[in-house]
Amino acid sequence: MTFDLAAQYLPGMSISDFERSFRARFPHMASTLWLSRPGRNEVLGPMFAEPNEFESDSTGRGDSYRQAHQQSMVKAVGVAQLLELASGESSAAGLPPDYLLLDVLGGDGTVARAASQLPNWSSPRQWILTGDLSGQMIRQALAYELPAVRLAAQFLLCRDETFGGVLFAYGSHHIPVHQRIASYADAFRVLRPGGRLVVHDFEIGAPTANWFETVVDTYSPNGHKYTHFSRAELEAGMAAAGFADIAVKPIYDPIVVHARDAHDARLGILNYLSDSYGLTCDEQDAGSTVDWVEDQVAKCIQYGSYGLEQFGSIVSSPVRDSGTLSVFETADGWVGEFPRTALVGVGRKD
Template sequence: MLNTLNAIFTNPEYLTQTTFSDYYRATAVSFPDLCALLDEDAIAEDKLADYVRLMNSLSWEFEDLADGGRGVAYNVAQKVVGNRQHGMIALLKCFSPSFRDMPDADTNILDVLGGDGTIARFVQNIDGPRPTIITADLSRFMVDACMKQGLPCVRQSATRSLFKDNALDGVLIAYGSHHLAEDDRQLAISEAYRTLKPGGRLVLHDFETGGETARWFEEVVHVYSRTGHPHPHFTRPEMWERFSAAGFRDVRVFDLNDPFTLPGATADEAVSNALMHMYHMYDLVKIANGTGDIVNRVARCVEQTLGEIHVNKADDDFVATIPRKALVAVGTKS
């Protein structure tokens, strides 16, 4: 294994100014349990070098500005860790047998489209039982940010996992599954099946084709975002069919309330924070001619697609809620 790692020094950058060997050595010290889950054959030099080059050629949308991506703006939005707390809690509870309990630290869940570790950071703030989240992402920029925050993470694509067979208790594909090309969706679901332990679960989250949230992406994000958003969403039949084709049993497909919730010292501030959150999260740089118009323009688009913004008093703050309904599929490995 050491000879393999030494040889990788000549290979392309896995992270910024970091080879896979550098990453592996650092992770082996900080998160040895993560390294133990990786497939030695998959990270061998002869396979990894071409894989990294392929990831470098494919990843751009959530990379840095220099690469034409919107990773910077997205990470600014994720600083408010609980912006999707209702949905994130519900998704994590899908990994418990009852769908009602939070898994404990012995439950290793791979967050396949984890960005800079939003869900992992959110989990750190949960009181009581909480699962172990391993963040993965195709974007070098995102995994760089995750590493800097001291979180267990790995750079890989959703369609080609670096994890061993039967290694994980749970796999989560959420908050971006529609970015998977149609030909890649079955590959990603099959990779989840391969890497799950028997009895482990895959939780897939998206927004149903034709729904209000899909309209937000089609009519607002695609039109006004820096990168556009030409990504079709999932349908209910597609989720059923793809899970069944991969071999999952006990498949459930259901709606899930997944709103954005942003706090503020006043009601107006909470609403403004929520709208600016949407602006940064989707990098809507084309939505207004000047900074003074951003809030009003985003508000109009939110209300026309997602619905009315509600504000409630919560402890010492006000909380603005932007409604959003997700579509979720859960399947268990036989």
């Protein structure tokens, strides 16, 4: 099957129409794009032609995922840490006036939308460019009035040395293992000297990877036949791509839902998990879907011996006590928290 990028770069939009629209809407980012990059059709054409699980629920879980991520702050704890690692700053106020971040696996702009609502990272200047392989994800990001471009991690449609930071997060395992070093190398190309690459995923053998391999692979429409990361692979891959001062470490990256009462907090977190991963329960005696999801969480996510104490006060005490999904009351209302730890590699371009 062939895919003509010139005629249909996004659903219903040619690449020339996209470029004109982008330049008109986001002129301060227009110079970062390299939509005519040589090899574009040969590399991206087959990738765009392949069915993508994030286009719609008919191809996987795209509609459900976008429904779940209307709540852009569910990953805010992790997003705040990733922005700090990518920029080397503790807030947007410390960023250089021309600093730009490329969020390569950005979906419908979850990171950019969360940043706009985080007190430390909100800014009147749009400084995050969202990228994704899915045309429908980019259409939704643009509908949110976010600068966004359809691309692949392996072939960035961006010019050399245009970004202060590049982020691979919330989907790095979708990059085939044999293409990861090439993806890091393309990130190296688009970074300015001194810029940072941050690669985020879940560690092989850890409880979160267990959730993907046991529950998501079994009950999501497209399964989850993806390889997560080891510390050694992540560090070696970034070094092979040319990065220096590489550090690999865990971060606490929970899913958090705020609600008016305990019932809504529980439903919020379980509905998020069900929608985000497209989970379908086919067991007739399982009761409600949310009860079934909660049961799967209890089986797969057990942090009691996983060292949550290393993250200090960033982990809510009810989660530290239970070691699993928790619903609890705070001064600002009720919270549902699904504990996750992620593995993050950070490297600098000399």
